[in-house]
Amino acid sequence: MNRLQALLNDSLIGTKHVENAAIIDIKERKVYASTFGFNVPPENALNLISAFSKNLLQVRKGGLCFKDKYYKCVRADKHSIYLQNTDGGLIVVKTKIFILVATYRAGMYPSVCVEAVEKL
Secondary structure, three states: OOHHHHHHHHHOHHHOOOOEEEEEEOOOOEEEEEOOOOOOOHHHHHHHHHHHHOOHHHHHHHOEEEOOEEEEEEEEOOOEEEEEEOOEEEEEEEOOOEEEEEEEEOOOOHHHHHHHHHHO
């Protein structure tokens, strides 16, 4: 396990609010690190990058599809997107270099998930 995987596990999975997480390198356009067993398909990584670069208004209005599930947008700004569906939610945070994506199950506390991801 590399340092980024350890950071994801300790800082996010350890909160018990985040189910899975991955870090996407924006320049390389691929997943840089992820928690064990969390596979982010290349087309989903590209969709998340695109959501921030040119489709943020569309995401606000129409939501986002991630890993064959539709998520409704709850909040979006130039640095973060917060989405939900009946199974849980998806938090996406953008920095200059990376996009961090995290999932949580229904019944978990989304506000704690959002806070944990944004702090990381």
